[in-house]
Amino acid sequence: MTISWGNIEKILTYGNMFQQGLIVTVLLALCTVFFGFFLAFGLALMLLSDVRPFRYLEKVKTDDINKKKRNDFIAKFNPVKLIANCYVQFVRCTPMLVQIFLVYYIVFGFITLPKFTFFGFIQFERFFPAAVALALNSGGYMSAVIRGGIEGVDNGQTEAARSLGMSKAQTMYHIILPQAIKNILPAVANEFVTIIKESSICYTIGVQDIMFNVKSVQSATFIIAEPLLMATFLYFCLCFPTSKIIEYVERRMRQSDNR
Amino acid sequence: MTTDNTALIKVRDLKKHYNYGAIKALDGVNIDINKGDVMVVIGPSGSGKSTFLRSLNLLEEPTDGSIVFDGRDIVNEKINLDEFRERMGMVFQHFNLFPHKTILENLTLAPQIVKGKSKEEAEKKALELLDRVGLKDRASAYPVQLSGGQKQRVAIVRALCMDPEVMLFDEPTSALDPEMVGEVLEVMKELAKEGMTMVCVTHEMGFAREVGNRVVFMADGNIIEEGTPEKIFDHPESPRLKDFLGKVLEA
Ligand SMILES: Nc1ncnc2c1ncn2[C@@H]1O[C@H](COP(=O)(O)OP(=O)(O)OP(=O)(O)O)[C@@H](O)[C@H]1O
Numbered sequence: 117m118t119i120s121w122g123n124i125e126k127i128l129t130y131g132n133m134f135q136q137g138l139i140v141t142v143l144l145a146l147c148t149v150f151f152g153f154f155l156a157f158g159l160a161l162m163l164l165s166d167v168r169p170f171r172y173l174e175k176v177k178t179d180d181i182n183k184k185k186r187n188d189f190i191a192k193f194n195p196v197k198l199i200a201n202c203y204v205q206f207v208r209c210t211p212m213l214v215q216i217f218l219v220y221y222i223v224f225g226f227i228t229l230p231k232f233t234f235f236g237f238i239q240f241e242r243f244f245p246a247a248v249a250l251a252l253n254s255g256g257y258m259s260a261v262i263r264g265g266i267e268g269v270d271n272g273q274t275e276a277a278r279s280l281g282m283s284k285a286q287t288m289y290h291i292i293l294p295q296a297i298k299n300i301l302p303a304v305a306n307e308f309v310t311i312i313k314e315s316s317i318c319y320t321i322g323v324q325d326i327m328f329n330v331k332s333v334q335s336a337t338f339i340i341a342e343p344l345l346m347a348t349f350l351y352f353c354l355c356f357p358t359s360k361i362i363e364y365v366e367r368r369m370r371q372s373d374n375r
Numbered sequence: 376m377t378t379d380n381t382a383l384i385k386v387r388d389l390k391k392h393y394n395y396g397a398i399k400a401l402d403g404v405n406i407d408i409n410k411g412d413v414m415v416v417i418g419p420s421g422s423g424k425s426t427f428l429r430s431l432n433l434l435e436e437p438t439d440g441s442i443v444f445d446g447r448d449i450v451n452e453k454i455n456l457d458e459f460r461e462r463m464g465m466v467f468q469h470f471n472l473f474p475h476k477t478i479l480e481n482l483t484l485a486p487q488i489v490k491g492k493s494k495e496e497a498e499k500k501a502l503e504l505l506d507r508v509g510l511k512d513r514a515s516a517y518p519v520q521l522s523g524g525q526k527q528r529v530a531i532v533r534a535l536c537m538d539p540e541v542m543l544f545d546e547p548t549s550a551l552d553p554e555m556v557g558e559v560l561e562v563m564k565e566l567a568k569e570g571m572t573m574v575c576v577t578h579e580m581g582f583a584r585e586v587g588n589r590v591v592f593m594a595d596g597n598i599i600e601e602g603t604p605e606k607i608f609d610h611p612e613s614p615r616l617k618d619f620l621g622k623v624l625e626a
């Protein structure tokens with residue numbers, strides 16, 4: 117197999133297909149990160165929650181140390197956290213491709229989506245399940261980051277706020293989150309870069325992203341290598357500047373921290 | 376100084392254990408804190424001073440015992456913890472100012488969202504108090520722009536903005552450069568003069584002697600000796616206290 121200028125010129129005549137693919141990929145990544153973020157935020161709050169139906173067992177006084185240990189163990193049980201944990205583990209321990217197929221063929225096999233195109237060329241009934249699947253996946257991963265960002269805020273802040281009489285919710289909203297956001301935002305932006313790359317498997321359910329159009333051009337022209345090079349170039353041009361910008365903003369934010 | 380003898384806080388058999396009793400941070404503390412008391416808590420590192428102080432406003436949940444504050448057992452009764460905490464101010468070793476808020480916002484946030492004061496009302500009081508600690512002109516600065524001593528004075532004012540009945544101090548000057556200790560102690564002295572009930576963990580023996588009306592010596596999670604500054608510093612009884620004073624006073 118050879119790579120020739122002639123071939124490259126030939127596939128460039130399919131430029132608008134690559135352009136459409138590019139738009140789909142970026143749009144998919146944006147939707148994913150947007151909805152994934154809310155999911156992740158909810159999951160993070162669940163992971164940090166203190167819903168313990170048996171907490172009264174902590175207070176039960178007993179001289180039997182084993183009984184006390186058993187009571188404390190049961191008192192730790194937090195169903196909300198357990199559910200969130202199960203979800204995160206499911207997302208982490210199953211392949212993304214499987215998750216996409218599950219969502220597309222099973223979930224949206226039962227739910228019929230309206231068939232229409234938006235922006236002229238994006239098929240909603242394929243785009244939407246892909247965005248849902250990616251958001252479900254990305255949300256699972258991002259929840260750990262958000263939780264870490266919240267936990268990374270010095271405990272003294274919570275103590276100070278609580279000692280002033282603020283409730284847990286007030287402390288979270290007024291004190292912790294504004295500080296945690298600095299830890300969280302760069303990671304969310306990086307997730308955007310990750311999703312741009314990982315969304316490339318969505319061509320398997322017919323989402324017309326960059327990879328899908330690579331396949332189309334390949335089968336239309338019988339040229340194999342050059343469309344792939346084109347895709348490589350496009351992904352790189354999307355990801356490299358974005359991650360550089362994030363790095364820069366992150367550095368700036370850190371500088372303003374230790375004024 | 377107003378010292379009537381109604382105990383504001385009654386601590387009974389207070390225990391805080393870790394690892395199922397392997398570590399006894401507090402092991403049966405009994406003490407009455409009266410209105411207007413300036414109680415100074417001293418003792419070697421790890422003796423449970425911080426744990427005791429933090430138990431008083433339930434930042435630390437006691438393992439056993441009771442704390443009766445203003446007639447209510449805050450450990451064992453079902454109480455609204457937040458409502459009760461706003462009546463006790465706390466000042467920390469590391470200030471714990473909110474770095475993302477200006478000094479004025481630091482001072483006015485809790486009065487507004489906890490006490491429901493209006494912004495104007497909260498700011499008026501905050502500026503008044505800031506003025507008294509000589510920091511009115513720094514109201515719009517951020518905590519990073521202040522020195523340690525200034526931060527701690529702001530932290531004290533932040534607690535005062537809630538009109539607390541008791542102020543708890545946990546080594547408020549330990550994180551400060553020596554030249555800044557004085558300005559913070561001065562503010563605390565003022566507060567004591569006005570009759571504020573204070574419980575103060577400190578290593579500043581001069582302050583303890585001058586400002587405290589009661590000194591409590593803790594060791595191994597217990598109160599070993601308690602009394603007036605004269606009694607504790609000039610006529611210590613227990614060997615632990617004598618030993619401790621020997622070490623601190625020669626340093
Ligand atoms: N979370 C914890 N888990 C286990 N042990 C703890 C914990 N917190 C405190 N302790 C132990 O409790 C004891 C009392 O600690 P505390 O911080 O109250 O001492 P302190 O008198 O304030 O000491 P310092 O002067 O160093 O501040 C120490 O032995 C400490 O190791």
Ligand SMILES: [Mg+2]
Nearest residue numbers: 424425426546
């Ligand atoms: Mg301490």
